[in-house]
Amino acid sequence: MTLATKITASRLLAVPLLLYWLQSPTATEQWLALGIFLLAAGTDWLDGYVARRLNQVSDLGKFLDPLVDKLLVLAPLIALVELRVLPAWGVFLILARELAVAGWRVTPTLQAAGVPGANLWGKAKTGVQILAIALLLAPLPAPWPDIAQVSFWLAVVLTWVSGVVYLWPKSS
Structure with missing residues (x-):
């Protein structure tokens, strides 16, 4: 396992901690969850940098990175539904897009052609999702709670826009 893949896997370890601290959180536990979330989100950039810099791009890394990213985003969103901070239907919109894109990535035709990397819309989506979850x-x-809600709904919109851009047939 490469260093980049180990960094990706370490991000996965944040998910149970987030869920634990968000069961019935005190303010201290919310700050702890926020710190762990931001640290884990930062490793998303780090693992990509290390993989490219040390020439450690691997099939396992290409598979794990987007999967772990989705788990890191969806786990706190689901916890926030349980805490009645977010409506389930809003989180479902993000979940539905993420499942559609993940399913699309494993189609044989796309596998043969090569899975496209993240575009500007995907990067914007990720940034706004991280901001919204942090807030x-x-x-x-x-x-701030109102700003957090606006950020969440902006993340929902960008999530769908990036999904449409990703899945829309490209003319050759």
Whole structure:
């Protein structure tokens, strides 16, 4: 297992911690969850950098990285539904897009052609998702909860836009 893949796998370890601290969180546990989330989100950039820099791009890494990214985003969103911070249907919109793109990536035709990398829309989606989740996890006073909600809905919109751009047939 390469160093880049180990970094990716370490991001997966954040998910159970997030879920544990978000069961019935105190303000301290929310801050801990936020810290772990941001640290794990930062490793997403790091594993890609290490893989390219050390020439450690691997099939396992290409498979694990997007999967772990989705788990890191969806776990706190689902916990926030349980805490009644977010509506389930909003999180479902993100989940549905992520499953559609993940399913598309494993189609034999796309596998033969090579899976395209993240585009500008995908990077914007990820950035806004991370921002929204961070704001939603942080126990901040008004007006921050409202800003967090707006960020979440912006993330939903960007998630769908990036999904349409990714799945829309490209003319050759």
